Amino acid sequence: MDSKLYLAENVLNERHAVTYRSLSRALKVPANRAKQVLFEFHRNENAKKPQTVHATYVISGIQKAPEPAPTNGHANDEDEIMQSSPDLPSSMPNQDASSYSTRIASIILAREEDLEDAKSTFQSISTIHVYSIEPTPLPDLNVLVDVSREIATKYAQEDPLECGKQWGMIQNRNVKRRTGTRPPPPPAAKAQAPAAKAPRPSIESTVPAKRPLQKEVDPAKVETKTDDPNSQPSTSANSQSSSKSAAKAAPAKKGSLFSSFAKAKPKQKTAAPAELSTEDVVLDDASEEEPEELFPDSGDKAAAANRESRKEREEKLKKMMDDDEADDEEMPDADEEPSREPTPIEQPPLSKPVELKEEVTVQGGRRRGKRQVMKKKTVKDEEGYLVTREEASWESFSEDEPAPKKKPAVNVPKGKAGKAGQGQGNIMSFFGKK
Amino acid sequence: MKSDNDYGFLCPPSKEEQEQEPVYRAPSFYNPLHTFHLPAGQGRHYKQQYGDMYFLRLAKLKPSVEQVATDAWDGLIIAGEKVRRVDRVLDVRQGELCWVAGTVYMDLPMKPNILDDLTKENFTSAPPPRRTYTDPLDPSLTQIMLEDESGRLRLTGNFLRTTQLATGAIIAALGTENANGDFEVIDIKLPDLAPQPQRWEGTSQNGPSTEKQSGKIAFVSGLGITGTSSDTLTLELLTDYLLGYTGFSGHDENSPSTSSSKITRLIIAGNSLGASVTTEAASAGSDKAAIAKKAMPKKYGYDASAYNASPITQLDNFLAEILPSIPVTLMPGDKDPANFSLPQQGIHRAMFPQARAYSAPPPRGEDKPEAGWFDSVTNPWEGDVEGWRVWGCSGQNVDDVLRYLNFESTELSLEGDTDDSESRVRVMEAMLRWRCGVPTAPDTIWSYPFQMDDPFVLQTCPHIFFAGNQPQFRTATIQGDVPLRLDGDTDMMDAKDNYDGSRVRLLAIPKFNETGELILVDTETLEVEVVKFGVFKGREEQK
Numbered sequence: 001m002d003s004k005l006y007l008a009e010n011v012l013n014e015r016h017a018v019t020y021r022s023l024s025r026a027l028k029v030p031a032n033r034a035k036q037v038l039f040e041f042h043r044n045e046n047a048k049k050p051q052t053v054h055a056t057y058v059i060s061g062i063q064k065a066p067e068p069a070p071t072n073g074h075a076n077d078e079d080e081i082m083q084s085s086p087d088l089p090s091s092m093p094n095q096d097a098s099s100y101s102t103r104i105a106s107i108i109l110a111r112e113e114d115l116e117d118a119k120s121t122f123q124s125i126s127t128i129h130v131y132s133i134e135p136t137p138l139p140d141l142n143v144l145v146d147v148s149r150e151i152a153t154k155y156a157q158e159d160p161l162e163c164g165k166q167w168g169m170i171q172n173r174n175v176k177r178r179t180g181t182r183p184p185p186p187p188a189a190k191a192q193a194p195a196a197k198a199p200r201p202s203i204e205s206t207v208p209a210k211r212p213l214q215k216e217v218d219p220a221k222v223e224t225k226t227d228d229p230n231s232q233p234s235t236s237a238n239s240q241s242s243s244k245s246a247a248k249a250a251p252a253k254k255g256s257l258f259s260s261f262a263k264a265k266p267k268q269k270t271a272a273p274a275e276l277s278t279e280d281v282v283l284d285d286a287s288e289e290e291p292e293e294l295f296p297d298s299g300d301k302a303a304a305a306n307r308e309s310r311k312e313r314e315e316k317l318k319k320m321m322d323d324d325e326a327d328d329e330e331m332p333d334a335d336e337e338p339s340r341e342p343t344p345i346e347q348p349p350l351s352k353p354v355e356l357k358e359e360v361t362v363q364g365g366r367r368r369g370k371r372q373v374m375k376k377k378t379v380k381d382e383e384g385y386l387v388t389r390e391e392a393s394w395e396s397f398s399e400d401e402p403a404p405k406k407k408p409a410v411n412v413p414k415g416k417a418g419k420a421g422q423g424q425g426n427i428m429s430f431f432g433k434k
Numbered sequence: 435m436k437s438d439n440d441y442g443f444l445c446p447p448s449k450e451e452q453e454q455e456p457v458y459r460a461p462s463f464y465n466p467l468h469t470f471h472l473p474a475g476q477g478r479h480y481k482q483q484y485g486d487m488y489f490l491r492l493a494k495l496k497p498s499v500e501q502v503a504t505d506a507w508d509g510l511i512i513a514g515e516k517v518r519r520v521d522r523v524l525d526v527r528q529g530e531l532c533w534v535a536g537t538v539y540m541d542l543p544m545k546p547n548i549l550d551d552l553t554k555e556n557f558t559s560a561p562p563p564r565r566t567y568t569d570p571l572d573p574s575l576t577q578i579m580l581e582d583e584s585g586r587l588r589l590t591g592n593f594l595r596t597t598q599l600a601t602g603a604i605i606a607a608l609g610t611e612n613a614n615g616d617f618e619v620i621d622i623k624l625p626d627l628a629p630q631p632q633r634w635e636g637t638s639q640n641g642p643s644t645e646k647q648s649g650k651i652a653f654v655s656g657l658g659i660t661g662t663s664s665d666t667l668t669l670e671l672l673t674d675y676l677l678g679y680t681g682f683s684g685h686d687e688n689s690p691s692t693s694s695s696k697i698t699r700l701i702i703a704g705n706s707l708g709a710s711v712t713t714e715a716a717s718a719g720s721d722k723a724a725i726a727k728k729a730m731p732k733k734y735g736y737d738a739s740a741y742n743a744s745p746i747t748q749l750d751n752f753l754a755e756i757l758p759s760i761p762v763t764l765m766p767g768d769k770d771p772a773n774f775s776l777p778q779q780g781i782h783r784a785m786f787p788q789a790r791a792y793s794a795p796p797p798r799g800e801d802k803p804e805a806g807w808f809d810s811v812t813n814p815w816e817g818d819v820e821g822w823r824v825w826g827c828s829g830q831n832v833d834d835v836l837r838y839l840n841f842e843s844t845e846l847s848l849e850g851d852t853d854d855s856e857s858r859v860r861v862m863e864a865m866l867r868w869r870c871g872v873p874t875a876p877d878t879i880w881s882y883p884f885q886m887d888d889p890f891v892l893q894t895c896p897h898i899f900f901a902g903n904q905p906q907f908r909t910a911t912i913q914g915d916v917p918l919r920l921d922g923d924t925d926m927m928d929a930k931d932n933y934d935g936s937r938v939r940l941l942a943i944p945k946f947n948e949t950g951e952l953i954l955v956d957t958e959t960l961e962v963e964v965v966k967f968g969v970f971k972g973r974e975e976q977k
Contacts (some may be wrong), residue, residue, distance in 0.1 A: 144670070170457045175792070178792070178795060
């Protein structure tokens with residue numbers, strides 16, 4: 001039988017303690033059945049060879065009062081009508097009755113050895129069941145806490161709303177739970193908590209690859225993403241509105257910072273998800289929007305599937321890491337969100353589509369990335385003409401920067417400057433190269 | 435071992451997999467009131483003077499207490515002199531029998547004084563808690579004064595010895611001013627219980643009044659999770675019980691009928707976390723200055739590496755585990771990560787990465803925040819649960835009022851009993867009769883400086899009035915006044931059966947980490963039951 005095998009393996013071989021709840025979870029049986037399974041195992045094993053397994057029991061019922069009080073009992077009327085007087089009288093006639101007449105039921109955990117003693121403290125016993133079995137007597141029952149904490153981490157993926165029934169949990173028809181991504185699994189163990197920082201980046205770096213739906217999103221269409229339910233399943237209305245407002249705010253910034261990102265057309269495969277997910281990281285403190293999308297819970301599955309691509313990327317990342325430092329000091333700006341507004345003018349003048357790559361990594365919880373952008377270079381050739389060329393080059397960006405945008409204004413001044421600066425071409429080309 | 439089979443689970447599992455009928459929990463009718471909700475962010479100011487609160491409280495309660503006093507004393511003639519009503523404290527004339535209403539102010543020798551703190555320049559740390567503000571050796575140092583917007587009047591007289599008062603209570607006092615300029619009190623009146631709503635009155639939906647299905651409301655306080663494994667075994671048993679894994683089979687007639695599926699809601703009344711998260715200042719210590727100094731660097735020299743997240747993680751796990759089955763109302767306490775001054779605002783859901791999935795979405799704009807399945811509420815808190823009006827605090831109010839009173843020196847010493855749980859219930863009763871849930875705020879309990887409203891005044895009388903984190907479980911029922919109060923217990927006892935006036939269930943909820951007790955209140959009768967969780971310590975002593 002499956003349960004016997006499980007118990008033999010865990011209790012006898014691995015020498016773990018097994019509680020009825022951990023058994024119930026492992027075998028997917030109701031808790032009440034798990035109690036019986038534990039009892040049977042305990043009895044059978046000890047019949048074969050005494051003292052192989054030990055048990056703890058839970059006794060529920062009504063305990064005898066520590067020192068028998070005369071009023072103890074099942075008096076139904078525990079009401080004490082306090083003297084109705086306005087000013088805290090110093091004598092309360094009925095006060096003796098009030099504390100003892102309330103029915104006190106007890107649920108007590110006891111070791112096997114103490115079972116009879118414990119039972120003798122009860123006036124009436126409602127149920128006794130096995131709580132746990134373990135290979136040796138427990139010097140400290142608190143060990144059992146670790147078993148249940150293990151449950152919490154081991155079966156964190158199981159939705160209690162769906163699986164509760166099979167464990168025998170009391171169901172509730174009215175549970176309200178917010179939709180959205182599942183909460184993150186709790187940290188694996190207390191001991192690992194300090195180390196949790198380290199593995200996180202790798203988990204997060206798989207985020208883009210985990211969103212197959214978004215892979216196909218054309219950057220040119222990205223601006224419609226707030227309307228597209230697929231592109232970001234858990235986008236709340238909050239982020240919608242904020243991204244809209246950001247879109248409004250964005251044009252004001254156009255001229256300054258991003259004019260150098262000319263004609264960026266990120267490579268389709270990875271760029272779009274990466275840009276979208278940068279938005280996830282933006283933590284809007286003011287609106288108290290919770291970053292639940294931040295830690296999707298599928299670390300394992302996705303990691304396995306994407307290990308290959310991740311390795312590749314990590315290698316590349318290593319190469320470029322040294323360029324990254326410049327951005328480290330940037331503070332996340334709550335309002336800023338990637339807003340892409342490609343307009344016809346922004347299309348690269350070159351008819352040949354240029355493939356650009358983009359890499360995203362995470363350092364200390366912040367998203368960093370590199371992307372390949374096309375930069376214009378204006379040089380004077382041998383014959384003295386100014387020649388404008390486009391070259392692919394790498395540059396780093398951080399989470400809060402919007403995706404590269406092209407300004408109509410960018411080309412015009414440059415062209416003009418090139419013409420006007422015929423005589424001083426050297427200086428212009430010097431700045432242009434930057 | 436012969437009777438083991440009677441207990442249900444001490445038998446091998448039956449061969450055939452019997453399909454278990456899922457047990458469903460009774461629905462919970464819940465409507466939290468946002469009485470103590472402070473405006474967020476910009477709307478919260480700390481520059482106002484506290485005097486407004488006393489002014490508002492007096493303005494609100496003076497009519498009530500004057501009504502009570504007028505009913506009792508109007509036309510009363512004592513020793514040939516007619517009792518006269520005086521509007522303002524300063525209008526009391528010497529030798530004249532009169533009554534006046536005002537706010538009680540008590541000057542106690544050990545009371546923390548902000549001016550002392552300022553002169554010592556250590557006002558940045560919380561005054562360490564004291565067991566009492568009174569000086570039992572010299573009760574004469576205690577001065578009780580009655581004040582209103584005009585001035586103060588010192589109260590005196592033997593009557594006050596049998597009366598327990600605390601700062602902030604609104605009373606009417608009958609007496610006469612003596613040669614010293616003190617007011618000899620011969621009787622006082624309190625506002626008494628506020629009007630009590632009918633059951634279901636506060637809720638829009640009219641409840642399942644047709645089906646008389648009795649449920650239970652569970653109260654627990656002082657979970658005191660410290661993150662070490664030692665404190666959570668009873669918590670595990672509590673979890674098992676609430677989820678229905680453990681319980682009482684009920685086929686024995688002696689067994690309690692307490693099936694946990696009847697519990698419709700769990701209310702956690704403060705101090706869910708143990709002391710290790712916050713500073714140790716809260717622990718009762720003798721050398722206050724030393725503690726205050728020690729607490730300072732801890733509080734401000736916050737070190738992320740020294741911070742232990744384990745308690746809050748365990749609390750989150752606990753909540754996330756029970757929430758799929760039972761709705762939870764969580765109140766902060768003085769040891770929880772919330773603001774310290776009352777009303778404490780709910781613990782932010784960002785502290786609960788798992789449990790917050792069950793909480794209500796953040797309110798948008800002007801919308802009233804809706805009640806979440808997991809509701810992190812204020813302390814004190816007021817709301818309608820199963821139609822009953824519930825008013826509760828995590829215990830600071832009772833603890834503090836108790837410091838004003840010298841129960842210890844009077845009757846309890848006679849009993850040779852150090853436990854003051856009786857006084858605690860009596861303090862709770864007094865609060866209801868004072869119509870003020872936290873009378874000593876803002877005097878000795880830190881409080882938000884309310885300016886427009888004093889929410890601590892009980893506008894309506896609750897059906898269940900609870901205080902968390904008390905040393906012992908205690909309960910009592912008090913009744914409001916019959917319209918014409920007769921001084922005599924016999925009338926009250928007779929009236930008990932067919933009495934339909936206000937009736938309040940008082941609950942002093944013990945600390946779970948000390949007693950392991952969960953309090954269940956029946957939703958139909960307001961009867962109270964206790965479920966105690968524990969570990970049998972039989973053999974441990976032998977080691």
